[in-house]
Amino acid sequence: MSTFAPAPPEPLPADLFDPAMLPNPVPIRLGDKWAWFVLRCLEPGPRRFSELRVPLHWVTPKVLTATLRSLERDGLLTRTVFEENPPRVLYELTPLGRSMFGPMDAVCAWAAENLEPLLAARAARAEEIGPESV
Amino acid sequence: MSTFAPAPPEPLPADLFDPAMLPNPVPIRLGDKWAWFVLRCLEPGPRRFSELRVPLHWVTPKVLTATLRSLERDGLLTRTVFEENPPRVLYELTPLGRSMFGPMDAVCAWAAENLEPLLAARAARAEEIGPESV
DNA sequence: CCGGATCCACCTGGATACTG
DNA sequence: CAGTATCCAGGTGGATCCGG
Numbered sequence: 001m002s003t004f005a006p007a008p009p010e011p012l013p014a015d016l017f018d019p020a021m022l023p024n025p026v027p028i029r030l031g032d033k034w035a036w037f038v039l040r041c042l043e044p045g046p047r048r049f050s051e052l053r054v055p056l057h058w059v060t061p062k063v064l065t066a067t068l069r070s071l072e073r074d075g076l077l078t079r080t081v082f083e084e085n086p087p088r089v090l091y092e093l094t095p096l097g098r099s100m101f102g103p104m105d106a107v108c109a110w111a112a113e114n115l116e117p118l119l120a121a122r123a124a125r126a127e128e129i130g131p132e133s134v
Numbered sequence: 135m136s137t138f139a140p141a142p143p144e145p146l147p148a149d150l151f152d153p154a155m156l157p158n159p160v161p162i163r164l165g166d167k168w169a170w171f172v173l174r175c176l177e178p179g180p181r182r183f184s185e186l187r188v189p190l191h192w193v194t195p196k197v198l199t200a201t202l203r204s205l206e207r208d209g210l211l212t213r214t215v216f217e218e219n220p221p222r223v224l225y226e227l228t229p230l231g232r233s234m235f236g237p238m239d240a241v242c243a244w245a246a247e248n249l250e251p252l253l254a255a256r257a258a259r260a261e262e263i264g265p266e267s268v
Numbered sequence: 269c270c271g272g273a274t275c276c277a278c279c280t281g282g283a284t285a286c287t288g
Numbered sequence: 289c290a291g292t293a294t295c296c297a298g299g300t301g302g303a304t305c306c307g308g
Contacts (some may be wrong), residue, residue: 011185012175012185012188013189014189014191015189016174017189017190030164031165031166031167033165034281040150041150047146048289049289049290049291050289053290054146054148055146055149056151057148059282060282060284061290061291062282062291063280063281063282064291065290073259074252074255075252075255075256075259081290084289085289087288087289087290087291088289088290089290089291096248096251096255100244102240102244103240103244106236107164107237107240107241109237110234110236110237113233114230114233118208118209118210120209121209167301182270183269183270184269193301194301194302194303196271196272196301197302198271199271200301219269220269220270221308222269222270223269223271
């Protein structure tokens with residue numbers, strides 16, 4: 001193993017990373033707690049707010065609204081208000097939002113293959129290393 | 135556009151998502167603020183703590199330690215202590231950790247292609263939709 | 269040299285109640 | 289129906305100092 005990874009010849013430069021990406025390393029909403037779920041819910045087609053609340057019933061409306069707003073701000077979905085009574089609002093993925101399923105599927109494929117050893121390692125070394133702090 | 139995405143025929147089931155994955159939807163350290171940077175730093179080969187601090191000089195040692203510990207707990211890297219004076223500690227990626235570059239590269243490729251429209255949309259709709267809340 | 273300990277500010281996310 | 293308003297709790301990330 002170590003023969004395949006000799007000591008790195010070069011020290012790492014201090015400016016290896018662009019300071020612009022420091023606030024959030026991945027500029028996509030990968031760290032967002034609910035964005036993945038929302039995107040998956042919209043994959044088959046547009047949905048209204050109350051439809052989304054069914055599979056996301058453990059999310060409060062405020063948080064769901066905030067998640068939808070941030071996804072809208074990033075151009076990943078559109079929000080269409082129908083001026084009716086009762087009101088109706090449709091959320092629909094944009095092509096940009098739909099393009100996110102590519103990397104998302106890659107992550108899911110990785111998880112499907114490697115999640116088991118990861119969780120095993122986590123459980124095994126939980127007390128050995130200590131409880132999680134991050 | 136909308137002709138390609140007809141109204142979804144089925145309502146979304148209430149148990150669409152596994153409750154086990156609710157605490158963190160992505161079980162990997164994708165949401166971790168610094169994990170990506172650390173993994174990239176270790177890609178060429180093993181590094182010691184102080185070497186990692188050079189490109190990650192905007193991370194406090196406490197946080198860097200916590201990040202490394204969580205990655206170690208998950209089996210993505212190993213931590214080797216050399217009982218010398220002065221002490222020396224080597225961090226090295228495991229095959230499992232190295233396998234994460236696959237999905238990471240997929241995400242980076244997506245960002246390389248689509249980041250510009252995303253940031254443009256974010257900037258354009260910032261005041262129109264409102265400041266970010268999530 | 270490699271962190272641990274302590275304290276703290278902020279921000280995400282949540283509970284509850286209420287409205288156009 | 290589709291949210292908003294308000295308040296609040298927990299946790300992450302950070303600053304600073306200290307130890308082996």
